[in-house]
Amino acid sequence: MVMTRLYEIPGCDLIAIHTDRAANIVMQVHGRRREGRCPACGTPSAAGHGCYRRRPADLPSLGRAVRLDLAVRRLRCLNPSCTRRTFCLPVPTLLAPRVRRTRRLAKAQQRVGLATSARAGARLLASLAMPTSGSTLLRLMHAAPLPRAGRVRAIGVDDWAWRRGRAWGTLLVDLDRHRTIDLLPDRTSTTFEAWLRSRPGLEIVARDRSTGSARAAQAVVPGAQQVADRWHLLLNARQMLERWLVGAHARLDAWPVPSGSSRPTRDHAFPRSRTDQAAAREAQRRRVARHAEVQRRRAAGESIMAIARAIPLAPGTVRRYASTDHAPERGERRIGPSLLDPFLAHLEERLAEGCENGLHLVRELRNLGYAGGSRQGHKWLQSRRTRRARNTARRWRGTLPEGAALDPAAPPVRPVAVRLPGPKALAWIMMAAPARLSPPEGALLARVMQDPEAATMHGLVQQFAALVRAAGVGGNGVSARGIRRLAALEAWLAEARASSIRALQTFASGLVMDGAAVRAALTTPWSNAQAEGQITKLKLIKRLMYGRAGFDLLRRRMLLPP
Known part of the structure; x- marks a missing residue:
């Protein structure tokens, strides 16, 4: 009785358990049914004719593979006019016809295949004592019935x-x-x-x-x-802003840095090597050639997708090249934090005293707690030297003779003006909430806001973003808050369509065309x-x-x- 409960075989009686030569478990079982109906004529019968054996694989036990030795009874049809003389008594709850694995083993293998994949599932099943091939797993996965689709609201x-x-x-x-x-x-x-x-x-x-x-x-x-x-509404607003920035970027980049604005400690990145500069020039040459090719094909009437497949380029890049009269330039590298930042005052002081030995300066910084390498110190000193270093390679030596210094009365060399980041990065800065901007990003935004059109665009984009973000924080439905949001949306649409910015007008017109869905986004929780x-x-x-x-x-x- 205990053995029968431990190894429950649906529709069968367990006779004996032993192991084969491969140390796999073999269970001898017999079907419980003793009578049945002929599948051809339906005549009931209990007259035995014999039996045959099936040896399907079953779920593993104790970490070892299990195989059943199933004796299937065969009965005689008692109807003399029936075309079938004999028929067998299947075990439908355990086995499907002409298969070599039980239904529950097939279901377990099927679930492993759906959770992983065919090949990975086959490797996993081999270690779980349910071995099968990847092709069999694929067949089981394709045979899995799809769930019934109920009513969807x-x-x-x-x-x-x-x-x-x-x-x-x-x-x-x-x-x-x-x-x-x-x-x-x-x-x-x-x-x-x-x-x-x-x-x-x-x-x-x-x-x-x-x-x-x-x-x-x-x-x-x-x-x-x-x-x-709502997320797509914010995405569309940022894409609209990016498209406008593509055309206005050159104009915004010409604005100077406003006085009194917060700026980072280093107002420019460390200089790049000559190899990097040569690679940047080559990349810019390729951009100019691709921009000219896009302009030529667009003027010939080709579509954006056709140009993207022919060059090839991403469709967004083709669209951006087609909307500008000049090739985009490489954006200025962002000024990230450096291990040298806490020691810049000491470096400036030592440079003013005339110390231009990079290794000596780095050793001093390490005594003060600097944990970086010497390369950062040499890169900082590279653009501030007043005379050629003694170990400079001959081919890179400049026009200054050995030991000659610059005229102390001459104006100091000023760093290159900080360029604005590209349209994509600048669009993220203009879309972000002002409280979440870092000091460098705030300085860039203050520079851009000197342009009247950019100030108008930034104000309207911030109003729209605040309106959409507030819609996702409670208060949805036909309520006083929802009514106020709809009124604010109508006022924003009127102001955007009345502006002189074409990109903003197009975006507002699209919102008006999709008005019912946009209003539902602001007043429902969906x-x-x-x-x-x-x-x-x-x-x-x-x-x-x-x-x-x-x-x-x-x-x-x-x-x-x-």
Whole structure:
């Protein structure tokens, strides 16, 4: 009795247990059924004809593989006119026809495959005493039934990249149950419309700013409330700001650093080596050539995507090159913290005394607690020398003779003016809340704000960002706070459309066209954040499979729980 309970075999009686030559466990079992119906004519019968043996693999026990030695009874059909003379008594709860593993072992292997992948799962199962091949795991994963789709009230829609820039799909999330409910092979509105028609009763459609998703939802479920995702609203605002900065960057870079603004201790980065400078010049030459090629192709009427495939470049880079009259220049390196910063006053004092021996200065700093290497000290001294160092290589020696010093009455050499960071980095600074800016970023923002158009853009972008961020912190719904947000949005739209900044006017016009979804984003608690999280999981699964998974298998791994 104890042995029977320990090794429960569905629909069978355990007869004996022994081990084979490979030290695997072998269980001799018999089916409990003694009678059955003929599968051809349905005549009941209990007349025995014989038996045959099946030896399927089962779940492991005590760290060892288990194999069943199952005796399957065969009965005679008692109907003389039946075409079948004999039939067997299967054990459907334990085994499927013509398989060599029990149902519960197949389910365990299937779950391991869904949680890992075919090859990795096969390696793991071998150490768990459930050996199988990667091909078998793939067959088990493809045979797994998909979960039934129940009634869905609120969904989140977002696209995901099968091959970035070339092939895209659509992911749909049940916002109430917090799980993925389907994957679509593309992101066209036609495919999404067909899916929506099979899901009646939708009330909420949270989406990004995609016009295709909006048109499909409006055409199939016009009564559902569409909600624009708040994160995508902020993303679109930053992209709009970046596009404007591409054209205005040269003008903003010409503004001087305002007096009295906070600046870092070092107002420029350490000088670069000659090799790095030569590489930078070569990279700038390539950028100029690519910019000219983009301008030529765009003037010939080619599309952005066609140019991106022909050069090749990222579509965003092609769009940026096509919207500017000059090639973008390399941005100034950011001034990060240095181990020399606490000792700059001592270095300046020793330099004023005439000490220009880099190694001697580094030794002094180490006595004061400097923990860095000598290279930083030499790089700091490199641009401040008044005479050539004795160990300078002959080919790099300048025009100053040995021991000759500069005229002390001559004005000191001033560092190169600090350049603004590129449009992308500057857009992040202008979008960030002022309280979260570092002193160097605050100085850059103060310099940019001298431009009247930039000041207008910054003020309106900050108002919009504050309005969207506040919408995600409670108080949603038809309330006094929600009504105030809608009024603030209408005032902002009027001010943006009345401005003279074309990029801002275009952005505001887009918000007006998507007005119902934008207003819902400010007054309802729904968002598309769950879809973003599920896309992160989808990318992990796709990379675990080394890019070899087809759409059907990827869809099953997303929809089926491991």
